[in-house]
Amino acid sequence: xxxxxxxxxxxxxxxxxxxxxxxxxxxxxxxxxxxxxxxxxxxxxxxxxxxxxxxxxxxxxxxxxxxxxxxxxxxxxxxxxxxxxxxxxxxxxxxxxxxxxxxxxxxxxxxxxxxxxxxxxxxxxxxxxxxxxxxxxxxxxxxxxxxxxxxxxxxxxxxxxxxxxxxxxxxxxxxxxxxxxxxxxxxxxxxxxxxxxxxxxxxxxxxxxxxxxxxxxxxxxxxxxxxxxxxxxxxxxxxxxx
Amino acid sequence: xxxxxxxxxxxxxxxxxxxxxxxxxxxxxxxxxxxxxxxxxxxxxxxxxxxxxxxxxxxxxxxxxxxxxxxxxxxxxxxxxxxxxxxxxxxxxxxxxx
Numbered sequence: 001x002x003x004x005x006x007x008x009x010x011x012x013x014x015x016x017x018x019x020x021x022x023x024x025x026x027x028x029x030x031x032x033x034x035x036x037x038x039x040x041x042x043x044x045x046x047x048x049x050x051x052x053x054x055x056x057x058x059x060x061x062x063x064x065x066x067x068x069x070x071x072x073x074x075x076x077x078x079x080x081x082x083x084x085x086x087x088x089x090x091x092x093x094x095x096x097x098x099x100x101x102x103x104x105x106x107x108x109x110x111x112x113x114x115x116x117x118x119x120x121x122x123x124x125x126x127x128x129x130x131x132x133x134x135x136x137x138x139x140x141x142x143x144x145x146x147x148x149x150x151x152x153x154x155x156x157x158x159x160x161x162x163x164x165x166x167x168x169x170x171x172x173x174x175x176x177x178x179x180x181x182x183x184x185x186x187x188x189x190x191x192x193x194x195x196x197x198x199x200x201x202x203x204x205x206x207x208x209x210x211x212x213x214x215x216x217x218x219x220x221x222x223x224x225x226x227x228x229x230x231x232x233x234x235x236x237x238x239x240x241x242x
Numbered sequence: 243x244x245x246x247x248x249x250x251x252x253x254x255x256x257x258x259x260x261x262x263x264x265x266x267x268x269x270x271x272x273x274x275x276x277x278x279x280x281x282x283x284x285x286x287x288x289x290x291x292x293x294x295x296x297x298x299x300x301x302x303x304x305x306x307x308x309x310x311x312x313x314x315x316x317x318x319x320x321x322x323x324x325x326x327x328x329x330x331x332x333x334x335x336x337x338x339x340x
Contacts, residue, residue, distance in 0.1 A: 023324035041247055048251035051258075053282060058250055060289050065298055068246030072253070078285055079254040084278050086261015087270070095262070104259035160334030163309030166294035167330030170310065173286040174317050185280050186287035193288035197296045205296075209288030210281060217277035 010114075010123060011130040017110050018134025022142040024052055024168075029146020031056070031165050034156030035063035039147040046143035050136060051108050053172055054078045057206075060165055066203025074203070077210050085112040092116065092124045106132030181220055188212045309334040 005013075025046065032042040037059060045055050054075035061071035086107050092115065095103055106128065115128035153159055176182045189209035196205040294306045309330035316326040 023322065027324065027327050037243065041243060044247055045250070048247070049254045051254055053286065054250065054254055057285060057289060058246070060293055062243075064292050064296065068243050069249070072246040072250045074285060074289075075250045076253040076257065078282055079257045080278055081282055082254070082258045083261040083264075084275065086258055087264070088261075090262045093262075100262050101259065104262050105255060107258040107261060157338070158335060160305065160309060160331035160336075160338070163294070163306040163334030164327045164331040166290050166306060166310050167313035167327050168323075169286050169290045169293060170313050171317060171323050171326045173283065173290065176283050176286075182280070182283045185283045189284040189287040190291040193291045194295060194301060197292060197301055198299050202298070205292050206285060206288045209284040212288075213277055213280035213284040216284075217273060217280050220276065 005123070007123070007126045010118070010126045014114055014127060014130030014132075015134045017114060017131050018136075018138045021052070021110065021135050022138040025139045025142025026146035026149070027164065027168055028052065028055055028059075029143040029148075030150035030153070030161060031063070031146075031168060032059040032143075033147045033150035034161040035059040035165075037062070039144070039151060042147040043140065043144055046140045049075070049079075050105060050139070051079055051082055052139070053081075056165075056168055056172065060169065061203050061206055063162070063165055064202055064206075066201075066206070070201075070203025070207060074206050077207075081109075082107050085109070088112065088116060089124075089128065092118075092121060093128060094121060103128070103132075106136060108132070108135065110135050181216065185212055185216045188216065305334040305337040308337055 028046065029042055032045065032055075033039060037045075042059075045058065049055050049058075057078050058068075058071040058075040061074050062068060086104070089107065089112060093103065111128050111132035114131040115124040118124040118127050150156070150161070153161070156162055173186065177186060189212045192212055193205040193209050196208055200208070290310070294310045295301055295303065297304075312333040313326050313330040316329045321329070
C-alpha cells in the first residue's frame with residue numbers, strides 16, 4: 001500500500017477482506033447446522049449477532065452438549081472485545097445519533113483493523129464502512145450457502161464436521177499464540193476446562209476458562225512486562241480474522 | 243434456542259454500541275484491556291479442548307484428535323482457514339471409514 005491510499009484502494013482492500021471472510025462464513029454455516037441449529041437460526045445469528053468468534057462459540061458449546069444459554073454467555077464474553085474496538089474507533093469516526101447506531105453493528109475485528117490504520121477521519125470512515133459492509137454482505141451469503149450445504153450433507157460425523165469445529169477454533173486462536181502470556185493463558189484454560197468436563201455440566205468448562213483470563217490479567221498486572229506495547233496487542237493485523 | 247439467539251444478538255449489539263458511546267476514560271484501565279485481550283485466548287483454547295477431547299462428560303481421544311493434529315500441521319504450513327478446517331474434517335472422516 002502507498003503512503004496515502006486513495007479512497008478507491010481503501011474500498012478495494014475492504015472488499016478483499018470481505019471475500020476472505022466468506023470462507024469462514026461457509027464453515028460457520030455448515031458447523032452451525034451440524035450442531036443442530038436450523039438454517040433459519042444459523043442465518044439469524046450471522047445477521048443479528050455478526051461477530052464471528054462469538055457465533056462459533058455459541059454453536060460450539062451447543063455441539064458439545066451445553067445449554068443454549070451457556071453458549072450465549074460464552075458468546076457475549078467473547079463479544080466484549082468489540083467494546084474495546086468501539087472505544088478506539090469512537091474518536092476517529094466521530095459519528096453520533098442514528099449513524100453511530102448503524103455503525104455499531106459493523107464494529108468487528110476486520111472493520112476496526114482497516115480503519116484504525118488510516119491517517120484522516122475521512123479515510124478511516126471509508127475503510128470502516130467499506131470493510132464492514134463487504135464483510136457483512138459476504139459473511140451472510142456464505143453462512144446461508146454453508147448452512148444449506150451442511151443440511152444437504154446429512155450426518156455431520158460422516159464428513160468429520162465435528163472435527164472441523166475444533167480446527168476452526170484453533171485457527172481463530174492461532175495468530176494470538178505468538179505471545180508468551182497468551183500461551184500460558186491458553187494452556188491454563190485447556191487444563192481447567194478438561195479437568196471440569198467429568199464433573200461439571202456441559203458449557204460450564206468453557207465458561208470457567210474466563211476465570212483464567214481474569215486470573216492471568218490480575219497476575220501480570222503485578223509483574224508488568226516491559227516489552228509490552230499496549231496500543232497494538234489487542235488488534236488483529238489486516239487480513240486476520242477474530 | 244431462539245431465546246439464546248435473541249439474547250446473544252441484543253447483547254452483542256449493545257457491547258458494540260457501548261464502545262462507540264461510552265467516554266473512553268471509563269474503560270481506559272490497563273487491567274480492563276489486559277483481561278479483554280486474554281478473554282478470547284482463554285475461551286477459544288477451552289473451546290478447542292472441550293470440542294476435541296470430550297464426549298458428554300467423558301474425556302475421549304478419537305478421530306477428532308487426529309483431525310486437530312492435522313489442523314496444527316496445516317497452521318504451521320500457514321494454510322488458509324478453509325484449508326485448515328477441511329483438512330481436519332477430511333482426516334476424521336477418512337479415519338472413521340477405516
